Amino acid sequence: MEEMSRWPIFDPHSHIDPRRPAARNFDEVLGYHYYTELAHASGMPTERVDSALDPRTRAQNLAEHLSAVDNTVQYSWLVEIARTFHQFPHDRITPANVGGLFDKALHENDGPSWDLHVWKQSRLEAVFLTNEFDDDLEGWDASAYIPCLRTDDLVLKLHEPRTVERLRRTTNVDVIDLASLRQAITVLFDRFTKKGARACAISLPPDFVPHRAAPRRAVTPVRRAIQGLDLRPDEHSEIRATVFWMLAEHCAEFKLPFDLMIGPIRNVYPAGVAGGRDLFDRRVSLYDYRDLFNHFASVVFPVSTLSPDAGAELVAYSWIFPNVLPMGHWWYSNVPAFIAADLKARIQALPKVKLLGYYSDAYKLEFILPKFNMYRRILAETLAGEAIGKQGWTIDRALELARLVLLDNPRRVFGMKPQGSRS
Amino acid sequence: MEEMSRWPIFDPHSHIDPRRPAARNFDEVLGYHYYTELAHASGMPTERVDSALDPRTRAQNLAEHLSAVDNTVQYSWLVEIARTFHQFPHDRITPANVGGLFDKALHENDGPSWDLHVWKQSRLEAVFLTNEFDDDLEGWDASAYIPCLRTDDLVLKLHEPRTVERLRRTTNVDVIDLASLRQAITVLFDRFTKKGARACAISLPPDFVPHRAAPRRAVTPVRRAIQGLDLRPDEHSEIRATVFWMLAEHCAEFKLPFDLMIGPIRNVYPAGVAGGRDLFDRRVSLYDYRDLFNHFASVVFPVSTLSPDAGAELVAYSWIFPNVLPMGHWWYSNVPAFIAADLKARIQALPKVKLLGYYSDAYKLEFILPKFNMYRRILAETLAGEAIGKQGWTIDRALELARLVLLDNPRRVFGMKPQGSRS
Amino acid sequence: MEEMSRWPIFDPHSHIDPRRPAARNFDEVLGYHYYTELAHASGMPTERVDSALDPRTRAQNLAEHLSAVDNTVQYSWLVEIARTFHQFPHDRITPANVGGLFDKALHENDGPSWDLHVWKQSRLEAVFLTNEFDDDLEGWDASAYIPCLRTDDLVLKLHEPRTVERLRRTTNVDVIDLASLRQAITVLFDRFTKKGARACAISLPPDFVPHRAAPRRAVTPVRRAIQGLDLRPDEHSEIRATVFWMLAEHCAEFKLPFDLMIGPIRNVYPAGVAGGRDLFDRRVSLYDYRDLFNHFASVVFPVSTLSPDAGAELVAYSWIFPNVLPMGHWWYSNVPAFIAADLKARIQALPKVKLLGYYSDAYKLEFILPKFNMYRRILAETLAGEAIGKQGWTIDRALELARLVLLDNPRRVFGMKPQGSRS
Ligand SMILES: [Zn+2]
Numbered sequence A, B, C: 001m002e003e004m005s006r007w008p009i010f011d012p013h014s015h016i017d018p019r020r021p022a023a024r025n026f027d028e029v030l031g032y033h034y035y036t037e038l039a040h041a042s043g044m045p046t047e048r049v050d051s052a053l054d055p056r057t058r059a060q061n062l063a064e065h066l067s068a069v070d071n072t073v074q075y076s077w078l079v080e081i082a083r084t085f086h087q088f089p090h091d092r093i094t095p096a097n098v099g100g101l102f103d104k105a106l107h108e109n110d111g112p113s114w115d116l117h118v119w120k121q122s123r124l125e126a127v128f129l130t131n132e133f134d135d136d137l138e139g140w141d142a143s144a145y146i147p148c149l150r151t152d153d154l155v156l157k158l159h160e161p162r163t164v165e166r167l168r169r170t171t172n173v174d175v176i177d178l179a180s181l182r183q184a185i186t187v188l189f190d191r192f193t194k195k196g197a198r199a200c201a202i203s204l205p206p207d208f209v210p211h212r213a214a215p216r217r218a219v220t221p222v223r224r225a226i227q228g229l230d231l232r233p234d235e236h237s238e239i240r241a242t243v244f245w246m247l248a249e250h251c252a253e254f255k256l257p258f259d260l261m262i263g264p265i266r267n268v269y270p271a272g273v274a275g276g277r278d279l280f281d282r283r284v285s286l287y288d289y290r291d292l293f294n295h296f297a298s299v300v301f302p303v304s305t306l307s308p309d310a311g312a313e314l315v316a317y318s319w320i321f322p323n324v325l326p327m328g329h330w331w332y333s334n335v336p337a338f339i340a341a342d343l344k345a346r347i348q349a350l351p352k353v354k355l356l357g358y359y360s361d362a363y364k365l366e367f368i369l370p371k372f373n374m375y376r377r378i379l380a381e382t383l384a385g386e387a388i389g390k391q392g393w394t395i396d397r398a399l400e401l402a403r404l405v406l407l408d409n410p411r412r413v414f415g416m417k418p419q420g421s422r423s
């Protein structure tokens, strides 16, 4: 079953910086918010990983707190990275051996060749990015690092002057009202798709409810937001819904899947480390998205839910709506226990052509391999236990399904061919 | 452990048409909404299964889309039907072999004997029906096909003129107000129980909250509903609660269990295939039903919840309320992963005399066997793993429990003896 | 792996009466609400366990209903107690053998030595109590039976005259307003901590939302509550939040962990047996607690959630907030299926130094051992399956984790050392 580990990796969502994809030193690995937040949650003061510290010191500081979290799956990725990419011979990273590991993992001077090394050793095929709308999308191979238009700021921060300013600068459209906002967004989609973008993406708080835009109702609040005027809560809500709907219209027009990452609330724990301040409210339902899914029948919506207990509902919505696809297991849901439970239900109840396996959500290239290995292991166990063990499938039939989940489906759904013809 | 497969099947909820219980051709099997909706969800246009097509063409069309869903448990029922009842020799149903299967499964001319054949081969003992309130309940053996009064229309559609019209016609009561509505409902219960009905059933949307009827408050809205006048949302809500409470009062009087199927919202995806348009909102709680469970201590409420994540709450409510019983796993919850998790908790935490195993929810007789086999397999695995493996039970003790769950409890709860004496 | 069974037991929450900790007769074991409520839920009238009956009769009566629940994990504790402490030779407790068991388990005349026997045979190290705020905390060894200040009445029943009366009597503070209420609470914390209390605890209904106290807003409602005047719902809510916040301030000042048991709604089923009337509403989220967790960074909050499906959210909040710790599995969540699912996720995703294994919630000493054995078995299975089986851990590494979870972490978190230095 470990045949899967010889397959290429297609990663439909990450936060990789394509101009600096692999870690230049081990501090960039240890700086992943999973480690700083878990260490902080177990007692480490945030100052110990202050961004002003030099990388070696910061790595040494964090290593002193790693033993508190060496049971976690997140920690296992770390050790796998050290062992796979840096010939690390130990089972645990300690204050005593982190210095040697730091030395081994130094690639400040051979960055691009190191990027390539990690890429090849991981058998990466495509890595999707998270590009701000004003990213110029220049400076990397867009057939390997696939642009993806991230739209949180447009929907959630239109009222912040900086957002409109950035939008004007990057589109050359004088954004002053709903009509010119739409023009600017069209310019963005045009630029992104011409540069090879294959998805639009957004993360949405649990209280967001998409509803059909009513331009007449939105025109004034949107103008007021662009002018930086104070807004009432209902105006905020109208603006968010309107811009979001406009993005969905552009996904339809430009034939882009629209990744919905449903759940995060930002800054719930303001005293946390960078990247470790967001949480969620589990009282969320896809029922709130019914108008969206109905209206945009031609748009593919790969959906991730943040609250692990919301996974079963996503199975039902993917079972009924042709355009709703269950996307990878993400962030607080990205834990083997939750993945395994979800995956079992998805494989038992959903069309195999709709199963989108996994994405890394990684910030550095090195994480893609151990995270996908974790997922592939769970997939293999699920298939061995359920499909082969209980349904009597052959190994070949199980591998065929694994291949769909890991490769064929993501390739097709996020390919450049028009999406309308299927799912 | 496969001893269970030799037991009879007692099926306390189905949508079988007792005048035409088994499928007359394989299109009636493939036409089950599970297949059309899964195929549609994976890209099949609804026109391919249009009801105007001839059966053979429709079966052929659907077969072309089945490979997309051949991983699912729903598909496994299909293959089990083909192999068990139609000597189908293959592992998968394909466009190439569906024609032969269609030929084999043709029973247009020997319908009743085919019904009997399926009944016997499945070792069916009793199959509960879903009878609209104006069903005349004539034309079948009511000791095999047990009538069950389905009451959704009365509660949720009283304001539709057709409902009142049907009610007048079937009861001969001139329904014009709350008092005559009650008379009509008494006539219904009288007729149904005299014809052998052993349950009243309803499916309720997640926002429905039963509350004690206040005739003074309801009398005007109910009259207005019967007259077909426009209603405010709070009037709709009052009418629903009032009629629902009246039904519960009749269940108490006529000693009928009241099956509550909590969760569905109708027509969430209007463009779906027939039967494949309903979904749910997972934010639902049995706490909303406390007044009902308290007030009607003598009524047995077999409860099913649609949202899989609501299953754990049902365990707690069945643990405390004598009159709340955990019913089978249904629709979007009818997936092995969800059943197994639920069943484990139910067996570990609830009195064994309250466990109501499973119901088929089938539209055609052929589905009862593979669905019950799926459930019996999960039950066997759960008992083998948990009870025998971890608690050290003997096989006999495990089988005794299985028998309670599958046969003794449903027979007792849905039997004709007065229910008041126990849970 | 059964090495764990030789370890001492540290039990951070119980309802043991330290003046009469072990059961004096088997009726006190059978009287545990788990048995009376399960028997009642399966048909036993409450009169059969009326408190006016003599113990032997009541035990005999209950035994007649035990066969209905002999599948449950709760029942397995009972048999384990009988076999471990009373040389009971059978597998099931029946009406025929309960008399002999009752005889064997009679310890009316040798109470204290029996307490000690159970304590030693169970290898108990420390058992936390649930002390009402006006408990005089006299008459037992407070290094074995650790006082814990239970505060439900102060927060939820301040408007009841009896509460204020009890508060005045026990503190000698003339409680008449917010300021004197604070004084009285300070007296309580001072007394409890001087007597060795190591935790403050409260159970909170699902609709409780802690928010930062605004004395100006609370001063009038609190005075009115103390005077026993009628209160509006918003005043009730303000009073609860204010008193709760004041307790948290005292936990900070006195360096006590504040156990939050989130979920119960009291008296949902008023006709139930004593202890078997409470349930919950599953629509609850820790997001409502964000202000509390943020504001009281120095207070450790061991959190238990009553609704089993809320467990995954607690994993996320413990992952981020240094002061939120996942506490044991409780009441309706105290079922192996739920514990196993939760525990797997906690071990995979949370710092090992934050994992607080289990508490007995017991009313009689005899229950601590079988309940902890149940948990230790699940812990052993989880570690064998996940950590050793899948992560390749050694047995020693797994045992090291088990020891943290069961002993080292609870000892540290509930120890007398100041808590400020770490979560
Ligand atoms: Zn991301």
Ligand SMILES: [Zn+2]
Pocket: B013, B014, B015, B361
């Ligand atoms: Zn049904």
Ligand SMILES: [Zn+2]
Pocket: C013, C014, C015, C361
């Ligand atoms: Zn307790």
